[in-house]
Structures are given as structure tokens and as C-alpha cells.
Amino acid sequence: MENVDAGIAKGLTYANTNEDQALDRLFALLRIPSISTDPAYTSDCRTAAEWLRHELGEIGFAAKVHNTDGHPVVLATDHEADGPHVLFYGHYDVQPVDPLELWREPPFEPFIRTAENGELQIHGRGASDDKGQLMTFIEACRALKAETGKLPVKVTILLEGEEESGGKNLPPFLEKMQDTLKAADIALVCDTDMWDRNTPAITTSLRGLVAEDIEITAASRDLHSGMYGNAARNPNQLLAEIIASLRTPEGGVAIQGFYDGVKELPEEIAEIWKGLDFDDAEFLDAVGLSVPAGEKERSILEQTISRPTCEINGMWGGYIGEGFKTVIPAKAGAKISFRLVAGQDPDRIRAAFRAHVESRLPADCSVTFTPHGGSPAIAVPVDGAFLSRARQALKEEWGRDVALIGSGGSIPVAGDFKRILGLDSLLIGFSLDDDSIHSPNEKYNVTSFTRGIRSWIRILAAFGK
Amino acid sequence: MENVDAGIAKGLTYANTNEDQALDRLFALLRIPSISTDPAYTSDCRTAAEWLRHELGEIGFAAKVHNTDGHPVVLATDHEADGPHVLFYGHYDVQPVDPLELWREPPFEPFIRTAENGELQIHGRGASDDKGQLMTFIEACRALKAETGKLPVKVTILLEGEEESGGKNLPPFLEKMQDTLKAADIALVCDTDMWDRNTPAITTSLRGLVAEDIEITAASRDLHSGMYGNAARNPNQLLAEIIASLRTPEGGVAIQGFYDGVKELPEEIAEIWKGLDFDDAEFLDAVGLSVPAGEKERSILEQTISRPTCEINGMWGGYIGEGFKTVIPAKAGAKISFRLVAGQDPDRIRAAFRAHVESRLPADCSVTFTPHGGSPAIAVPVDGAFLSRARQALKEEWGRDVALIGSGGSIPVAGDFKRILGLDSLLIGFSLDDDSIHSPNEKYNVTSFTRGIRSWIRILAAFGK
Secondary structure (H helix, E strand, C coil): CHHHHHHHHHHHHHHHHCHHHHHHHHHHHHCCCCECCCHHHHHHHHHHHHHHHHHHHHHCCEEEEECCCCCCEEEEEECCCCCCEEEEEEECCECCCCCHHHCCCCCCCCEEEECCCCCEEEECCCCCCCHHHHHHHHHHHHHHHHHHCCCCCEEEEEEECCHHHCCCCHHHHHHHCHHHHCCCCEEEECCCECCECCECEEEEEECEEEEEEEEEECCCCCEEHHHHCCCCCCHHHHHHHHHHCCECCCCCECCCCCCCCCCCCCHHHHHHHHHCCCCHHHHHHCCCCCCCCCCCCCCHHHHHHHCCEEEEEEEEEECCCCCCCCEECCEEEEEEEEEECCCCCHHHHHHHHHHHHHCCCCCCCEEEEEEEEEECCEECCCCCHHHHHHHHHHHHHHCCCCEEEEECCCCHHHHHHHHHHCCCEEEECCECCCCCCCCCCCEEEHHHHHHHHHHHHHHHHHHHC | CHHHHHHHHHHHHHHHHCHHHHHHHHHHHHCCCCECCCHHHHHHHHHHHHHHHHHHHHHCCEEEEECCCCCCEEEEEECCCCCCEEEEEEECCECCCCCHHHCCCCCCCCEEEECCCCCEEEECCCCCCCHHHHHHHHHHHHHHHHHHCCCCCEEEEEEECCHHHCCCCHHHHHHHCHHHHCCCCEEEECCCECCECCECEEEEEECEEEEEEEEEECCCCCEEHHHHCCCCCCHHHHHHHHHHCCECCCCCECCCCCCCCCCCCCHHHHHHHHHCCCCHHHHHHCCCCCCCCCCCCCCHHHHHHHCCEEEEEEEEEECCCCCCCCEECCEEEEEEEEEECCCCCHHHHHHHHHHHHHCCCCCCCEEEEEEEEEECCEECCCCCHHHHHHHHHHHHHHCCCCEEEEECCCCHHHHHHHHHHCCCEEEECCECCCCCCCCCCCEEEHHHHHHHHHHHHHHHHHHHC
16 A cells, blocks of 8 residues: 555656656647548548557557558557556547637647636647547556556556547447457546536536438539529528428427437436536636527536537538629538437437438438437446546545536447447546637646646556555 | 621621631630639739730720729720610629539630530530620621621620629729710620520510628637537527528518519510410429429519529538538528519618528627628610610521510629619620529530621611611
8 A cells, every 4th residue: 555655656756747748748749630530631640649659669558550441549558567457548539620710829739828817728739639638648657657667557548540530440449359458347538528627527427429411402503593593492591491490499409209218317416516616607608608509498507418409510502702603502511410318319319310301301302411420328337436436536636526527528439338348437537618629729728737647647546556 | 778788798707707716716715714703813804804905906996904993894995887886795704613523624624515415515614604695796896897897886895804793893983984885875785595595585674683691600619519519509500590581481582571562573574474485394304403492373484583582602600521520610601692673672672681680699699791782673675776676686697586585683784784874775695594604514505606796796787777
């Protein structure tokens, strides 16, 4: 026991004194534009994977880049310890950067900025989602290895490159490697938020995701609105009518059967949420809004965590360049996604959506659907030994009780770990809700990074006790 | 009289024997990518203007390029004749070419193609709208000058470069030059269709146009749909709902007061339309459609000519690139235009549209409107001497009675000529409804070009009698 605590202390000291080098390494990773969704960046994704393999090898992991049908997976193992076995997950791919003109600095030239509130922030695409986060764990391992010679638990690190682009090649990879990966006792997923700047959090529920790309075709070619206006079906108009029909005037989703199986929030969770310091108006005000857009009778926490949603992530049709063009286009399209909660089956929701669209098409129009990933909502058990040790370790680092919260986001891999490997996941991350992930000017607080490293040192040591 | 007829005969012979050279000249003009709506092509617009000035000078016109606040205007005069004075109008600017991938050949590398029906077609952006058309008149002048030494009437040629981009600099130019231009007796506008491949047409009514660019802003930045989905207003959804609200389920326009002042089709016109060989199903079938989209109780001719419309010409919001991005964008926008008929005031329609949009915005969203041109519908008197002479001349060339038709398109300049110069317009053109103007693979039949030249020779001679 004393050895372990001494190991923690040494590891924490190492992390503190080597902060600049750790930041340098993170910056090197942030400079690689590993946008997984755009084929133009395919080789950059591989570069990021190779960079991580090299880093992990240097620390002492047996690390390898595994090819898939898409972007590669990095798998690294250090199983010298006698203790339990953790499978750490992160993703090295990042979101696209458009609209580029809204970035204050180029997204792949990371830098440290002092914010107006005095906080030091690491800026760059992926700083928070998920490169900064995954590096907290790698740096924690580096500190422990450097100071104690070995890790307190068996560690397998799995870093994928398709989290932001549907991730359809990870499940087959997990299946292929299941004999190895099933040896783990718990998965650690580092891709979530803290409760606030001072309060660590463990995420115990996640919404699922169904995403669809739809393209509607009307005429066989673009038409001149002077010649065909009124008489020819305008797919922009049709698509707008279909999108409008997806929502009820009360802010709900209007697809038939959409809420089937959705349960009301359990009393005990509702009680916990009441105790949280959460202000609906403040949440919206922070992004320039004041009118909640979802179901009128639901709180913001419900709308964003425990209720499903339908969002139009992209929409296009006709001429959208400079000036004006009086065209009736042949096609229009949209990218539409659904966040699901417990009780909703992704396949059933996808089918209901498609039926909803198809039933609204005139006889001379057609639609093509392209699916982008589908995952059910998941709930993490809140009573395990790993969870309670992680809670205690986080409390020791941050000096505060850990918030056990739900998240409105979707981390399909947690469902995959359960389904394919039989593994529960602990979702622990250090992002903040103003990190602008998926937006211009993404950042990660320097404290998220440095105290994230310290948190993992404590958690791994606690698991090894 | 004999001299004039001899002049016609010589002019027609010249046109026939110099067809290849005339096509070469048209091709040279078609090679200039004079897209007026895109600032990237500003210098190409000037090149087209200079090219025309040079051609007109060679024929013997006093020709000059006049600067405006936008693209230049070419003005050329030949006032040697004693007869009446005509003001010819055409536009040298062309529509944008996207989607470029749908063109069989590059849009600015014109070529002649034999179509499946055996027709020879001139292919290239602007072949029909309006470079091919305006060149029919210039080549007619060339033929008459070459063979008879002078034109049968006083001719002023005005060629503008902003017809496809709102044309807001032409009215001030007409006002500035009104003392000169008012000397004309009639305007000849060559930017319209024939009735069919064998039947010439004079267009006697045109729809007006009001165009608006709208941009809706919700949050102050792009948001992650996992974190904000449901609670944050999605401007894509809001825009779709607003667009959907512009139409009634019966295919009409739902803006309050939109149809105020719109009159039913006069009996006599309805009778003429009944006599025309027009098949509703065939019209739609030619572009792959079968279900009329406009007011259910109206015929296609009514929907496209005598009834106003609202069309979504472009629509954008969020991520529309490769793959998927679960973003809730900050902004979404659309390009929306209205075709107006007699009785509708452009300013009133624009105001009603803006009020319609504004009344549907939640308190935390805002909208900006950018106007793009506005012109009322116009009706051309059908009883003048110029019209009857042009009818007779066209009948002699084509061997058929001329169709007096309405057009669903908008040619704001005809309204400007009336308002600013007090001039009536004769709208005579040789395009066909399958010319794919404003679309990929625009073409102009070789017969439209060559017999268009011959038609103008006959019309000018008839005016000079």
C-alpha cells in the first residue's frame, strides 16, 4: 500500500515537472489534420496512428498499427502488472474544420491562449475531442512507467480513427480481436465532459445515434424557374416540407412511433438533477439563445440528456454561390441525425424515418438514403468496484465529489464493448462544455490536460491496490 | 419597294453563304466565360464587352464600352437611315455553370453536336441565353450593311452584362443616357423563345421578379448536436419550417395578400391557349416529371405564365461535405424568388414576404435579407404597326403564323424601357424550351441561329419600308 502511494506521489511529481514536454507532444499530435470523414485526409489519419504507435512504443508498450477497411486502429499493450486489466479507448481522428473563416487561428497550428477569464487554453482542432483527452491517459502511463518502472495494472490501449465518421470498421475489428480484448476487466473511455471547471464527472448514460444522408430527386435536370416555376416540383420546397414535418409545433419529433419505449426519467435521477447547479437560461445564454427549442414541458437537462432528438445537421439544394440564379434544381439533400435514449431501437427508428420521408414523396420524385452509423443508447452500471475506486481517486485529485451524470452525446463504442466484448465502460473525461468541440476555435483547458493526467495516475494506482 | 426587297434578298444570300464565319464569331464570344454573378469572372465580362464593341465597330457602328458601377454596357449606333429608329437589346453575360460535373463538355468550349433527333446544335454556356440570340441581330446588321451599304432603319444596339445577376446598374445607365435613347421608336428585345421548333413567337407578356437572399442566425456559434440537440434552435429546421409555410397544401403561395390584384386569365387569351398545341403531360414528361406542383385547379400554361410563383432557388445550412458531422449550425440560408403577374407590386410582395418570415422567428433568432432585383410583370401592346410588320416578316421566313404568347420568365429591361424611356418592347427570340438555359449542356439550335439572322433581316427591312 505504501509503495503504491509512493508511486502515485512520484508519478504526480513527474507529471508536474514534465508538463511542458507533455504539451509539446500533444501539440505534435494536434498538428496532424486527421479528419476522418474527408477522404482528402486519409494519409493524415495514418500519420496520426503511426505517431501514436511510436509514442507508445517509446513509453514501453508493445504497440502496433492495425489496418482496417477504413482508417487504422492503434493497439498497444503493457501487461507486466499483476493487477486487473483495463482497456483504454480514445480516438485520434477529428471533426472537419469548416466554416474555416470563423477560426481565429488555423485549426492545425495549435497554440496556448490566455482567455478573458484568465484560464490557459490549448487551441486547435482535436484539442478537446479527443486528442487532448487521450493524451491525458498516455501521459499518465508515461509518468508511472518513468517513476516506478511499471504500470500498477495491465493496460491495453485502443485508439481508433473513425469516431467522427460513423466508425463502422471498429466493430469488425473488435470482433476479430475479441479473444485478446476480452481479457480486460473494464473499459475506460475518455471522450466526455467534466460537470464544470472544478467538478469531475463520470458519465453513466449516453444517447444513441442514428444518422442518415438523404437526397431527393425531382426533375431529370436543373430547370429555369421562369419557364418551369410552379409547374415543376422544386425539391428544395419538398425537402423543406419533409423536414418541417419531422417536428411537432410543441417541439417534439413527429415521426410515428418515435417515442415508443421511451421511459420517463426515474425519480432518483430527477432528484440528483435537481441538486445540480444547473441554470437553463444560463446554458442557452452562453451560446446566444434564450428560447428552448425542444419539448415545451421538458427542462434543458431532459431535452439534452434523457429525451431523444432529431437534428438537421446539413441541408443543401440549388444555387448557393455568390449572387443569384433562378434555378429549380433537380436534387436537394440533407444530413439528418437522431439522438436516441434507452428503449429506442436504432433499426426501428431508421425504418420509421425512411417511411416518414417516403410517404411524403410525390409519385414523380425519388429519394436515396445513405446510413451513417447507428447505435443504441447505453447506461453504465453505477455500483461496481472500478466505479467507486475511480470516484475516490477523482475526488482526491479535484477535492470535490464526482458528479454521476448522463450525457446527450453518443459514444457508440461503449455499446460495442458491451455487445462484442462483454465489457462495461467507465466514461471519464476532462472536457468542458465550452470547449467548442465540433465547432471553430476548439480548445481544451490546460488544467483539463494536466489534472486529467494526474487523475489517471491516481485512478490507475487505485485500481492496482 | 423593289430596292428594299432586293436588299432583303441580298442580305439573306449573304447570311446563307457566310454561315460558317458567323458561327466562328459566335464561338469566339461563347469562349469568354462572362458569368456576371460571380466576382471571379469580372474581367471576363469586360472582355466580352470589348469583343462586342470591336465586332460592331468592324461592321460600321459607332460603338463604345460604357463603365457602370458593375459590368460595362456596350452601346453602338448606326443612324444613317431615314427610316424609324429601333433600340436593340441583348445581354452578353451568362449564368453560372454549376453543377459542372453534369456538363458533357466544358461549358466554355463551344462545339456543334448532332442530336439524336438529327438537329444540329450549338453547345456551350450562353449559346441560347443570350449570346446566340444577340448575335442573330448583329449578324443580320452585318449582312445588310455588307450587301446594301446601309441599314434600312436607324439602329441603336445596347448590350448589357448584368441580366443574370440582378441588373441593378442598367436602370441608372438608361436614366443617364435617356436623352439619346429616347430617340428610338421601339425596343427590340431578343431573349425569348419560339413557340416550337417551326413556329416563331412574339412574347406579349412577361412575369415580373422579386428575389431575396435570406440568412437566419440562431446560436452565436456552431454547436454539437449531442450536447445541444433539442434545446438549441436548429436554424436548418427553422428555415425548413419557414420555407414549408410559404406554400399551401393546394400548391398555392401562402403569403398573406400574395394574390391581391391578380386577375383571372382574360377569355380571349384562354381561347388562344386552348387553340395551341400544348400537352401538359408532355411538358412535364420532357423533364422527368408527371405531377404538376402548382395550384391544383390550374393548367400548366396558367401555372407557368399567368400565375405567380414562389421558388426556392437555393438552400444551405450546416455540414454538406463528405461523410457526416453532427453539428447544429449557427446559420442557415436560402435564395428565394417570386415570379409576379400583372397586378402584383414588387415592393409590396417583398415586404409581405419579409413580414411572413419575421413573424415566424423565435425571439432569439434573427434574419438578414439581401434583395436581388425586383421588376413588375409587363404586357406588350399587341396592336402596333411594328408588331404587325414583325409578324408578317417572321411569317415569311418561317412559313407559319406567329404565336403571340405569354412567358413565365422575367425580362426586367422591358419594364425599364417603358418606365425610363417610354418605349414599348417587341420581344422576339429564337430559343427553344429544350435549350437548357440556366442548366448544364445549354444549346442553341443551328436553325435558331441561322434563321434568326434571316428573320431579323426581314424584320428590319419591313420596318424600313
